[in-house]
Amino acid sequence: MNEEELQHHISQQFNIELRELRNQVLGMGGLVEEQLTNALIALTTNDQQLAKRVYSNDYKINALEVAIDEESTRILARRQPTASDLRLVMAVVKAIPELERIGDQAERIAHMALQMSGEPQAKHFVAVNHLGEHVRQMLHDALDAFARIDVEMALQVMREDQKVDHESDSVYRQLITYMMEDARAIPMALNIMWSARALERVAAHSCNICEYLIYFVRGKDVRHISLEQVEQRARQAR
């Protein structure tokens, strides 16, 4: 093998490692999405078994976070990547804590489902159902954008976040009215409120993942600026 072949071989191997790293993130993403879906089903159908399963599966997400993190650090140390390869590894390093926290929120929703064991189905589940479906779709699209490296799709997810904020505000208002009408409903209404809050957090984490994707693709940091500015920066060719 001559020098050129060796270099080619090394960069081939490196590409495989980077692809593998991305696949691991997508695998973790799939698991997180499943956890959120199950937590929402457990909450709205009062399925205690499913809620417990979400609980007992959380360790898998945590283990993946640590493993992907170690692999990223190993790649940084051994391959010393630069430019877009470095940005990819940094995007992964930053995206995985977001995924892990979405897993935590799924666990939190499962906890609420367990707390409401035996409660009659509340009329306000409808509102939180709708919010849950919206947020689950956002997470799905954020992971899809990451899988396809699709900046347009990432921007679309970020546009949904404001709608989610309005939806959850409306859920809060309904619940407050409900609590003021019937004091006995307060503990259950609070559980729904905490679940809505957890969903809001999932939406925010999904947006953060999209921001890291845009950073990887465009090399531009799009945090802490308006959505209009994000769109402008994301559309500029690097």
Next chain:
Amino acid sequence: MNEEELQHHISQQFNIELRELRNQVLGMGGLVEEQLTNALIALTTNDQQLAKRVYSNDYKINALEVAIDEESTRILARRQPTASDLRLVMAVVKAIPELERIGDQAERIAHMALQMSGEPQAKHFVAVNHLGEHVRQMLHDALDAFARIDVEMALQVMREDQKVDHESDSVYRQLITYMMEDARAIPMALNIMWSARALERVAAHSCNICEYLIYFVRGKDVRHISLEQVEQRARQAR
């Protein structure tokens, strides 16, 4: 300058850059601590001006996050650090989003302070006051541990987290009783509840910073394991 002198010069320069990076993190930490302190004062003394100041200062924290992040990536690309230097940069990369989110929680508490404009001082401020002071101290100690690279102090902060959870549970229980006794108090009690929740988050973020510090010093990941295991791993010499 011979090769050895050049190498020494480069590593000297690199050390200065790493020290500078750590100082930037501590500067950001100081600002975040100030924001939390002011938000808590605004909440408990009904100081609207101060609450607004917390709001208008948040952009500074965001700007620091982006700047430190860029500097970290620049160091990774140019210096290609390994071993403990790499771990330091990775600890910084992971600690700054935690600081930024503590800043967000301070803003959230300031928002609650503004919402309660004109409300009479609630008796339950006392409980949230106490929780606030406890969490503020945890953040202070976490930053101190980071500044002194003090693993023992980091472990101490992590031990406080459980106490904070118990304290906030007790605040929630008091507030629920309060709400059930007087429906008109519900909106205000919810604001206090959200503030207590924000404080819980600050405590969790402070613990995460401590975990990253232990990772930097000991080269061991201490996430997602029991406190006893953390202490064991942190005490093992690397």
